[in-house]
Amino acid sequence: MELLRILGEGLARNRLLAVILAGFALFPIYTGIADLPFWNDLAMRIMILGMAAMGLNLVLGYGGMVSFGHAAFVGIGAYAVGISQFYGLDNGWIHVLISLFACGVLGLVIGFLSLRTTGIYFIMITLAFAQMLYFLFVSLEQFGGDDGMSIDRADFMPIDLWEPLRLYYLIWVALLLTSLFLMVIVRSRFGVVLEAIRSNESRVEAMGLVPLRFKITGYVISAMICGLAGTMFASWQEYVSPDIMHWTRSGELMIIIILGGIGTLAGPLLGAVAFLLLEEWLPELMLLVAPAYAENWMIIFGPVLIAVVLFARGGLGGLIRRIAGGG
Amino acid sequence: MTFILLLEQIFNGLQLGVTLFLIAAGLTLILGIMDFVFLAHGAQVMIGAYAAASLTALTGNFYLGILLAIPVTFASGYLLEYLLIRHLYRRNHMDQVLATFGLILFFNELIRIGFGPAALFSSLPPSLSGFVNILPETPYPVFRLLVIAVGLACALGIHLLVARTKIGAMVRAGANNETMTAALGVNIRMLRRLVFAAGACFAGIAGMMLGPLTAVEPGMGEPLLILSLVVIIIGGIGSVRGAFVAAILIGVVDTLGRVLLPVILRGFMGQAAADGAGPALASMMVYILMSLVLVVRPSGLFPPKG
Numbered sequence: 001m002e003l004l005r006i007l008g009e010g011l012a013r014n015r016l017l018a019v020i021l022a023g024f025a026l027f028p029i030y031t032g033i034a035d036l037p038f039w040n041d042l043a044m045r046i047m048i049l050g051m052a053a054m055g056l057n058l059v060l061g062y063g064g065m066v067s068f069g070h071a072a073f074v075g076i077g078a079y080a081v082g083i084s085q086f087y088g089l090d091n092g093w094i095h096v097l098i099s100l101f102a103c104g105v106l107g108l109v110i111g112f113l114s115l116r117t118t119g120i121y122f123i124m125i126t127l128a129f130a131q132m133l134y135f136l137f138v139s140l141e142q143f144g145g146d147d148g149m150s151i152d153r154a155d156f157m158p159i160d161l162w163e164p165l166r167l168y169y170l171i172w173v174a175l176l177l178t179s180l181f182l183m184v185i186v187r188s189r190f191g192v193v194l195e196a197i198r199s200n201e202s203r204v205e206a207m208g209l210v211p212l213r214f215k216i217t218g219y220v221i222s223a224m225i226c227g228l229a230g231t232m233f234a235s236w237q238e239y240v241s242p243d244i245m246h247w248t249r250s251g252e253l254m255i256i257i258i259l260g261g262i263g264t265l266a267g268p269l270l271g272a273v274a275f276l277l278l279e280e281w282l283p284e285l286m287l288l289v290a291p292a293y294a295e296n297w298m299i300i301f302g303p304v305l306i307a308v309v310l311f312a313r314g315g316l317g318g319l320i321r322r323i324a325g326g327g
Numbered sequence: 328m329t330f331i332l333l334l335e336q337i338f339n340g341l342q343l344g345v346t347l348f349l350i351a352a353g354l355t356l357i358l359g360i361m362d363f364v365f366l367a368h369g370a371q372v373m374i375g376a377y378a379a380a381s382l383t384a385l386t387g388n389f390y391l392g393i394l395l396a397i398p399v400t401f402a403s404g405y406l407l408e409y410l411l412i413r414h415l416y417r418r419n420h421m422d423q424v425l426a427t428f429g430l431i432l433f434f435n436e437l438i439r440i441g442f443g444p445a446a447l448f449s450s451l452p453p454s455l456s457g458f459v460n461i462l463p464e465t466p467y468p469v470f471r472l473l474v475i476a477v478g479l480a481c482a483l484g485i486h487l488l489v490a491r492t493k494i495g496a497m498v499r500a501g502a503n504n505e506t507m508t509a510a511l512g513v514n515i516r517m518l519r520r521l522v523f524a525a526g527a528c529f530a531g532i533a534g535m536m537l538g539p540l541t542a543v544e545p546g547m548g549e550p551l552l553i554l555s556l557v558v559i560i561i562g563g564i565g566s567v568r569g570a571f572v573a574a575i576l577i578g579v580v581d582t583l584g585r586v587l588l589p590v591i592l593r594g595f596m597g598q599a600a601a602d603g604a605g606p607a608l609a610s611m612m613v614y615i616l617m618s619l620v621l622v623v624r625p626s627g628l629f630p631p632k633g
Binding site: 060066113116117120121123125127128129131132135136138139140142145247248251254255258259261293296298299301302303304305306308309310 | 331358364411414415418420421422424425426428429431432433434435436439440497539549553556557560565587600604605608610611614615618622623625626627
């Protein structure tokens, strides 16, 4: 009951997050009536990417640790499914456990080694580890190497993912649980200390706490959330290749967070919605305005991102909060 | 593996190294001195390559094309700083990441619209497409040799510019204490613009030299950007000397790794497996090298004094 009260209060405080989550819950009703199954697919992609971005945002936004390698954890999560199936293990629940465990251990190792550095050195060393993992999977011929491996939609007994919308709501529930979990921990003592470390690490140390412990814990949690997103991704795409771990994917996660609003709960999810909808709609818009250049929609997308930096401080989330009157 | 083949690869490594240095030199100053995260530096490489390729086609002369392309790259850096970058200095790093990422998308697409998505292949004039003997019976392409020479000359030029000239002294003073330097009557804003333009110019020259060796295509700058970031980190952020040492190191390690690793791996796995895993493991090597350097020296080989 106590937990329910905290969650209720949390959702009331993070209205934007609650609205987006509710929107995703109700979205299939709209696509069902309007007969637009393609949009369910897009919504699943947004939720998966949003979940990964939320995981990264715990370290990047709340902890001030700019990790440029989190796509590696998404990739490990997806490969955990692929490799388990390769060895005949088909149970999706076990995939999730394996992925969480693998990402947790990896996050612990990488975090322990990287968190000795700060600033741009930290950015680059997290990139370095992600690149090593990327090239490792490129070189693993038995798991497809560069070409990747196909994956069967995992077997989440007793849920039959082949039934319509089962996968959609599985992803939604994972996103909901991630959101609620993050909502609780950023308000907990742990979350408060993490934010304090971001603003002044030596003061936290002077208070008798060991900042490194909190930072590593945050890093591990965020790696595990990205791993969870990766397992969902595997079932959604039914395929995984090293491309999912490429550094541009890590960059994409960062861009999504900054676009939506760094260090807020709803920001990364909002950023994922905006990022993927722009990707979807700009080509169509270009088709209307300048059909010859429909393929060149990024010529608009780039300046849109710059405009967000110049004119919308705090990203789109900040913009919405200002319009809604500080709420 | 014969000695001659090894020597050839070392020269190829040197050539990659000096190219990386030309890209990293400007970036290390922008990152270290101006504290600005500039991800679109790879786009400057692309702009240089395209400017040279199209001006060569236009004038029909390779040398004239290069000569005209250099001012173009300088101007592009200058204008970019004036139009956008100067509004972003006071923003936090994350804002700079997003804005300059937007710039990458914009420039890549601009080039795609202007020149098409296909790769451009430019040919060398006959005077540069031959071979010379670097040792008796050891032919090596003239153009690659020229790239090494130009790169080394540029490196010397950059060193003298920073260490010996008045402008260099101003840049160093600005890095040390911006407010004080400005109070002494140095136009810091103009100085930043010049550093930016010069950085763009050197990155552009790197692109021009890569043009005839690799495919000139949209997005060609980003892998180079990542490698030059590795160079900057190993060298120590803000240190031009460090960037030079690290660039040569990375160039040689990367090139030799690509050639030697598959050979070594063949020793204890099948040929097919070795040929598959070799290149990937070789790509991994520069990152392993960077991590090792950071473990031993957390702020690079030549951390700037301050």
